[in-house]
Amino acid sequence: MRLAVVHRDRCHSKKCGNECIIYCPRVRTGDETVVIGEDGKAEISEELCVGCGICIKKCPFGAIDIITLPVELDNPTHRYGKNGFALYGLPIPVEGKVSGILGPNGIGKSTSVAILSGQLKPNLGEEEEIEGTWDRILKQYAGTELFDYIKAVAERGVKVAVKPQYIDGIPKVFQGRVEDLLRRTDETGRLDHYIRELSLSSILNKNIDTLSGGELQRVAFAACLSREADFYFLDEITPFLDIYQRMATARMIRELAAIRPIMIVEHDLAILDLLADTVHVGYGKPAVFGVITRPKGVRVGINQYLEGYLHEENVRFRKNQVVFETRSHMKTIERETLLTIPSMKKTYPGFSLTIEGGDIRKGEVLGLVGANGIGKSTFAKLLAGVEEPDSGSDAVQPGIKVSYKPQYIRAGSDATVEELLRSATRRFDTSYYQHEIIEPLVLEPILQSPADTLSGGELQRVAIALCLSQDADLYILDEPSAHLDVEQRMNAVSVMKHFAEGKEVGILVIDHDMYSIDMLSERLLVFEGEPGSRGAAYGPFRMQDGMNRFLANLGITFRRDKTGRPRINKLGSFLDRDQKSRGEYYYATASDE
Template sequence: MSIRFPGLSRAPFRTLEPSSRPAPSWTTWITFSTLLVWRSCKTSLLTTLLMIYAELRQVQDRDIGHLSGGELQRFAIGLVCVQKADVYMFDEPSSYLDVKQRLAAARSIRELLRPDDYVIVVEHDLSVLDYLSDFVCVLYGRPALYGVVTLPASVREGINIFLDGHIPTENLRFREESLTFRLAEAGDDFMVDRARAFAYPSMEKTLGNFHLKIDAGSFTDSEIIVMMGENGTGKTTFCKMLAGAEKPDGGKSVPRLNISMKPQKITPKFQGTVRQLFFKRIKAAFLSPQFQTDVYKPLKIDDFIDQEVQNLSGGELQRVAIVLALGIPADIYLIDEPSAYLDSEQRIVASRVIKRFIMHTKKTAFIVEHDFIMATYLADRVIVFDGQPSVDAHANAPESLVTGCNTFLKNLDVTFRRDPNSYRPRINKYQSQMDQEQKLAGNYFFLEEEK
């Protein structure tokens, strides 16, 4: 949770609490444009929001019930931002948004800062939380039992307390081990075997009015390739083409390999418990001690192993989907947005699980991920998707982590540095001295050498 304390105001508070997963049942007969006119008393901020979310102009006359998850999230954030209130509260504003949209949302929320107002945000994307916050409160405890909120700390100190699992001022440890983002740590225990290499040709795919062009590329065993790009630039389509679910235009073919895929959208259809699902779909892996150690236990599936699949929460379903995908023997693992619905700690654990599994089994993974910290931790190489979303997109050939991230971040006009203690990527404040220095040097993202 991030929290701002700009001053002690005694004015009566009026709070607004938009859900992180807004339901389309909000008065669906009211159109987007009608609500914007209704809120036109704050025209300057409204103009700013429309400039930031220019793509929403395309859906301004659409009923709210017909908006996608990302469109609905941006609409909800904009609707709260144009309200007149003393306290503004946002619950997971980055959900459903890509990296560019997350930064735009963060900038909009920071526009609300005034001397006598409060802005409170619950956020699991640590890079967005870092960018948003002036102060941080850490929450710890046991899920569904109890929770404790710490006193406010500076952004860097608060996030590092959370990652370290230790509160130095109280000499209290709330987690047994620290969470770090050292890129080499996940592969230290295994010999990296990249003797086998595979190639895919340049391809094109047209879906309705959307056209995707893919540059030829290659990949090897023991390698994780992360796909970076805005929503609507064809990342999921590329995954489906690799999996054989979508055929390239012109009759071109991709290597015929065994594929296991975790889809972007998870729809629980199985009637039965999680245990029964695992025994039916991945019995051999589920009974394997190695799989239990590498995947099952770190994801804490035992907490809900005997619950009905239909009754699981979003985070529980996500962890089950990751286990199912990794439990199927395959040459390539396609994992679409593994961080969705997971909290900050679960995201780091899931990243470690995926990386350790790929290194141990000497397989290949293609991963779509919008949480930048998770993406850079996982990636050996990067495929950058650019172009006009939902119209004409281009997938570059795989390139190194530093080169790919520099290309991607240059398009976003954002720079990152790495924290010297936790090694996590941190967004530089826009137009700060470090931001300007890195842009002049062309270093939008770089790996600092360990001391």
């Protein structure tokens, strides 16, 4: 089967020479393989198309994708009209289990949830809506594990509680106090338990529109779990949450999973590994087509995803596998000091931060870890010159230029992505910039998109590119992994490492994703103290020493499996107790699992 997709937001027939029509070999023979529809967008006949790919290369806006699918994928679950996105397969909610979906953004996860919740009737790939044809849909799923669930949706509907991916829309639909919002959603009587576990008591009287990203994330999570539902769907629970808060949310999800099916989409692999019982891998081409596999064991599913090869399906969906270097943190690399971090203090009403000092070296990525509200972002602002210390010398020596990407990013402009990047650097047209920044961050498809129309993940990738586009000696990126899928996180890690080493500059990264920190950092700065009251920075340490100190405070241990992938040990398990007794919180030798 051949799939032809026209990205309607990128197709501008009045701004181009209709190259998709002019250069199509079938059109030249007299067939109407490509035409311009009544809405001014290209329409491609999948029956007539021969898949030559000329229109893909000739389209000046990159608005066309043509994919030849394997024969097994001849029956879509749902398709968004002619030349629209096609979804194949569905994840399976299981009573008493946490099911995970692992895959890139734009692969059909939200469409799956809309179908499972009864908000969207699957059209089985037909262009016309198949209203009133539940019998046909049920026949399609007869004999499958999904039949009983789909039948329940058809007969009586299924009540679903959803925690959305992008939480910044919540203040637009609700104005008022946090407590008022939460009390309205409390249908299970467990709200007070969630308030306690998520440390929400101190913000109950705050207005929703004054909350930070981390506070809003916890409120959205509590509101979702407080609803009475047949099926819970949680789309990205970790952005802006520190590792302490991530572990707390994991505990509450496991509690609820004992009585209700829960499905999560999560790009923090350490948390997904800890939480999920099974994993559905999503693969395909974002915004073109997506395939949701049958459930796999969580360890097997994650490892196959990182490998880029699905063994049971015999499908390779990525050229290169993600490799964790088990000995990378044991290396000692001699590097020249870029700048010395002076001892300094910063005090706000009710909060104080103390910096012991240290250094940042040329060509290295220095990781920062610690709880939210402990001073990491304040430290970044001190180095960036956004804030000034109360005592001690200037944070950065004269002559050192700093480029800073803040934690919370907003578009604030209707300029296109290309216009923003060109205004930030003169190197935009160089092969280095295209190969080292544009291509790995996958910015080519959105170069002509206005910044204020971008999704959270797209905006994050643009913000990383803008930060690295500046001419500077030190680059500071605050939570660059937020809203990025696993693939995009790996790409961002690669971009930052290559940039630091290739340019002989220093990069400082604040992040709560342990996989990103593990792959990215050469040394570690550890923040300790009492969140919201006082914080102190210690280090920089070698990764082994810094992570041991950080994880000891957290009370969790990591191991590596035989692939080298770090995994959180179950609390109280033999490995957890054994590593703690030896003081090895950070990655004991690879196990044989």
